[in-house]
Amino acid sequence: MSNVEQRLAEIGRTVPDVVPPVAAYIPAVRSGSYIYTSGQLPMVAGALTGTGKVGAEVTAEDAKELAATCAINAIAAVKSVIGDLDKVVRVVKVVGFVASDPSFTGQPGVINGASELLKQAFGDAGVHARSAVGVAVLPLDAPVEVEIIVEVAD
Amino acid sequence: MSNVEQRLAEIGRTVPDVVPPVAAYIPAVRSGSYIYTSGQLPMVAGALTGTGKVGAEVTAEDAKELAATCAINAIAAVKSVIGDLDKVVRVVKVVGFVASDPSFTGQPGVINGASELLKQAFGDAGVHARSAVGVAVLPLDAPVEVEIIVEVAD
């Protein structure tokens, strides 16, 4: 087990297997020293763990936990490409999309759920640049979607 | 004609010329082995082929075809930088923005229009990581906007 997965196990998190989408896209692509993940929804065992707009049907606190689930799924997508997560040398960039009621302006607090989990998983290498935005709606009415770019060792 | 354009011709698609925007940005930039395109709207011969929000004025089926047009325009933007599309070694990343009624949650099906076209054009090299999100509104009231990152041979 990688050090990354050991650190996650200590906080009760497991990196799931990835079920590749049946489509002309895949969970993650490696190009050179970089892995780009697809946008990850808060799926657990193939089902969304919440739906709705944050600030309306979903609270900011619940959405933060959903963002952590998105981040775990992004880590799983990275693992599907490199196998050993300890090859990640840096989480470079995170974009977090929050399906938001137009009155909800707490997107940074929601996406902190993903950012904090990446820090817990990768330590200093998990500290990244980030954008958080509030969108109208996400696939399957998911409240949060997170994509990441990581740099990996050759 | 590149193999990419021959494959597109077989499915009745033509890569158009690019009219560079009169502004401080351009359709695509090459940096190292990568080309980043600007967000592409479903323009044909300089005019939008549809307007409105998907799930309201625009059906998911029509939006999927508009996403394919966005992808063709992204390919044209790449061609404007490298000339020979057979130099593309991988479509790395696609982001698809769908102007969505807040009740419409089928963004993945819409952006499949772009993903499938990229697969048809580039074969296995066209299989990419992808994010699809539903936004409030897009430039000129376009229903779809697609940007891509491709890796090219040196």
Add this chain to the structure above:
Amino acid sequence: MSNVEQRLAEIGRTVPDVVPPVAAYIPAVRSGSYIYTSGQLPMVAGALTGTGKVGAEVTAEDAKELAATCAINAIAAVKSVIGDLDKVVRVVKVVGFVASDPSFTGQPGVINGASELLKQAFGDAGVHARSAVGVAVLPLDAPVEVEIIVEVAD
């Protein structure tokens, strides 16, 4: 002072200091020859210079100036990583998010505020690929958020 900052000074713009967010993310990350910035809001001296949705509470003209402020903050984020802004060899990509009333379709004109400032700061190296989209809402009810990717000299 860098040439970049001299050019900005000539148009009355100053690159501010960066206050790193107290969170598991930072204003910008360098990886290889690239710097990715976090999404930048139109903050001046720690306070937003405007709030609300463009096309409703905020005019397109005011939003364009806010986008320029976002771009200045993105330049500051880059500077926080490399120190000397003259090491920037290319602004590769800009993504501009505009918090938009669903009826407002002038996102490109708003984000021109950022694009034009980057051209003024970096000259031809400031000409980039770009996406502009209209989102439901942004952090702290900011009207505009801008992220950039720049290539830097080794």
